[in-house]
Amino acid sequence: MSAHLESAARFTSLVEPLFTKDGLLPCKNITIRKRGWHHDLFLSDGNIPLFPAPFNLMTANYLASHESLWEQAALRVTYYSPICGSAPVFGVPFRKAVNIALSKGQMRSKFYFPENIENGHHKTLLMQLDKTSDKRGELLQLQTWQYTPGTRHAHYLHALSHDFSTHACHLDGAVIEFSDEDLDLFLQKSRKVKGDRYEKFFRLDGMIEIEHMHNLARTFFMTEDLYNEAFEVSELGAPYA
Numbered sequence: 001m002s003a004h005l006e007s008a009a010r011f012t013s014l015v016e017p018l019f020t021k022d023g024l025l026p027c028k029n030i031t032i033r034k035r036g037w038h039h040d041l042f043l044s045d046g047n048i049p050l051f052p053a054p055f056n057l058m059t060a061n062y063l064a065s066h067e068s069l070w071e072q073a074a075l076r077v078t079y080y081s082p083i084c085g086s087a088p089v090f091g092v093p094f095r096k097a098v099n100i101a102l103s104k105g106q107m108r109s110k111f112y113f114p115e116n117i118e119n120g121h122h123k124t125l126l127m128q129l130d131k132t133s134d135k136r137g138e139l140l141q142l143q144t145w146q147y148t149p150g151t152r153h154a155h156y157l158h159a160l161s162h163d164f165s166t167h168a169c170h171l172d173g174a175v176i177e178f179s180d181e182d183l184d185l186f187l188q189k190s191r192k193v194k195g196d197r198y199e200k201f202f203r204l205d206g207m208i209e210i211e212h213m214h215n216l217a218r219t220f221f222m223t224e225d226l227y228n229e230a231f232e233v234s235e236l237g238a239p240y241a
Contacts, residue, residue: 010048011079022200024074025050032064039064041077050077055155055175056201057082058219063202069216072206076199094125094217098142101129102164123148132160140164145176146221153177154195155221159213168213172203173220 018029030050033040039061041050052060053076063069097111111125126145133139142164144157153175160170176195201220 007048007079014048015043015050015077015079020074020203022074022203023076024200024203025077027063027070027073027075030075030077032070034064037061049079051079051081052076053078053201054082055220058222059173059202059216062216062219063204066212069204069208069212072204072208074203076201094144094221095214097125097127097144098164098214101127101142105129136160136169137162139169144217152179156198157217157220161210164210166210168208168210170203170205171208171213171216172200173216174198174200 015025018025020026029044031042031044031046033042041052041060041064042048043050056076060075063073063075097109100111101107101109108128109126111127112123124145124147126147128141128143130141131138132141139160139162142157142159142161145154146157147154156174156176158170158172158174159168161168175198177197178195182195202216204216
């Protein structure tokens with residue numbers, strides 16, 4: 001049996017049984033070994049190397065650098081080192097978009113750069129703020145979809161907080177793949193669509209400082225904010241039910 005097949009077999013038999021229903025591995029089962037700015041990950045027994053799944057490398061590295069976050073987190077991992085990576089892209093500043101949404105109350109908005117268009121589409125941040133409730137009481141729910149032209153997927157961020165001023169109590173990130181029809185509904189008509197595939201990449205539950213929420217959004221969205229460039233805001237009406 002090749003080394004690759006052996007690693008796959010060990011991962012299937014020893015790691016996958018520990019997954020959550022979302023296919024994530026709770027970080028309490030992961031041992032960290034720091035190497036410069038990077039963190040090597042292993043199953044808690046120290047014998048099985050683990051790698052953050054594509055789209056998750058910078059987020060995993062940030063979580064591994066903050067013990068309080070690591071204890072609350074779960075990650076999508078693989079048994080091989082993904083061959084992927086890209087430089088951060090310029091996009092709508094998440095922090096500014098959140099502040100605008102909070103100032104206006106429950107709303108659904110689209111943020112985009114009118115002068116920046118590729119393949120007929122703008123770089124777009126679709127954001128919805130509404131109210132929900134669970135055993136923690138009444139909460140604000142923030143949902144954000146980020147689309148970069150040239151792809152058929154959007155990065156999705158979901159957060160819950162009592163006020164989004166000091167702490168969030170939940171944060172998760174996923175990637176949603178769209179059909180051509182769904183992509184048009186999402187970008188041109190700003191319709192919320194399920195997409196062809198939804199895959200969660202990380203999740204945290206607990207006390208998450210708001211600064212950490214913003215930093216994790218930047219690692220997952222992989223954007224460099226354009227603070228000095230104007231962007232347009234379109235208010236789209238009441239939140240989706």
